Amino acid sequence: MKRLLLSALLAVTTAHAAPAITPTLRIPGAAQVKLTEQDVNLMSMSLFTARNLLSGIESGDLTSFPCLDDDGIVTLLDRNDVTAYTAVRTALKSQGWTTAQEVRSPIGEATAFRLTRGNVNLMGMWMKNPDRAATRSRLALCQLKTDWKPRPAPADAALSAPAAGPLGAALRLTIPNWFDPAGVLYGTVTRDDTEHLAVRGTINRRGEATLTLARPPAPALRSAADWPAVFLDDNCTSGVTVSNPQAQLAAVDTLLFVPLNEKATDRQVLKAGETTSSFFLAERYQPTESAYVTLVYASAQVTLRGTAKCPSGVRQVNLNLPAGWSVIYRFQSNGSDGAVRLVNAPAQAAVQYWDR
Incomplete structure (x- = not known):
């Protein structure tokens, strides 16, 4: 069996009792192979995923590792199907471990589980390799810390925007946990493989940002009848009724950031590779689907309703959509179907900004 200390992944110093995972812990089918760096990194991230699934708290916090730093196993199993996981579970049960929790991941074939024996807790994550040619699945197993659950996300920061109707000429928001310097923010629209500026703003060292919501330039706008392209879809079948095809739309769900000291011009920023970083305007991961805040500009009032099939x-x-800028939500399925829902932000939620 290939045994690997998880402290090699993240350095965490924690005082604790004797390790529960020892060389005598029997993992059936553990392959005698050398793990690649990619294998190790993937399984490290899978333990954070297992933590979220088992705790019921969706958290992107990667600073607090859930496992004791010197008591874990990362290994490949000699089968790439669920029988490999079943064999591991059966073997651990025979060694006195009781299943306290078991949660299947909504993404891919993977299962998170928590085991107990006396006052000791183990956490594991089994993942099937999505590559059809793969012959081995992956397993990570570790002894949990007493405080392994992540903290809930901080409270949402309020927007200075009305509860309903179009947004004003400026949008002020605070981005939590902002560690970058002051700089310039850009919201762009992609058209014909070219970035066009739709929203511009500034942000200070405290994460306090102001976006100017003016009418986007003509190259950033598309007809409402061409709504799939507005939301970065193409070749969708008909099925959505557009009340005012003459209305023009632009949608922004990501912001580009450039520090002030780089003194980049707008033209330089719009060129690929000129930005320091980019991030979603706001996002929230949920067990079955992720949600994203999107700013939408409409040149005139328009409704879009129906269902379309896209590639x-x-x-x-x-x-x-009223004339001007407003907020919508894009819900993206976490499953393999790729389904998306585009809906108006509820009146109460429209005045809140999600933690990113």
């Missing part, structure tokens, strides 16, 4: 999945659209 990457079904699109359910239910939007009532």
Whole structure:
């Protein structure tokens, strides 16, 4: 069996009792192979995923490792199907471990589980390799810390925007946990493989940002009848009714950041590779689907309702867009179907900004 200390992945110093995972812990089918760096990194991330699934708290916090730093196993199993996981579970049960929790991941074939024996807790994550040619699945197993559950996300920061109707000429928000310097923010629209500026703003060292919501330039706008391209979809079948095809739309769900000291011009920023970083305007991961805040500009009031089939999945659209800028939610399925829902942000939620 290939045994690897998880402290090689993340350095965490924790005082604890004697390790529960010892060389005598029997893992059936553990392959006698050398793990690649990619294998190790993937399984390290899978333990954070297992933590979220088992705790019921969706957290992107990677600073607090859930496992004791010197008591873990990362290994490949000699089968790439669920029988490999079943064999591991059966073997651990025979060694006196009781299943306290078992949660299947909504993404891919993977299962997180927590085992107990006396006052000791183990956490594991089994993952099938999605490569059809793969012959081995992956397993990570570790002894949990007493405080292994992540903290819930901080409270949402309020927007200075009305609860309903179009947004004003400026949008002020605070981005939590902002560690970068002051700089310039850009919201862009991709058209014909070219980036066009739709929103521009500034942000200070405290993460306090102001976006200017003016009418986007003509190259950033598309007809409402061409709504799939507005939301970065192409070749969708008909099925969505557009009340005012003459209305023009632009959608922004990511912001580009450039520090002030780089003194980049707008033209330089719009060129690929000129930005320091980019991030979603706001996002929230949920067990079955992830949600993203999107700013949408409409040149005139328009409604879009119906269902369309796109190459990457079904699109359910239910939007009532006033003239000007407004907030919508894009819900993206975490499953393999690629389904997306586009809906207006509820009146109360429209005045809140999600932690990124």
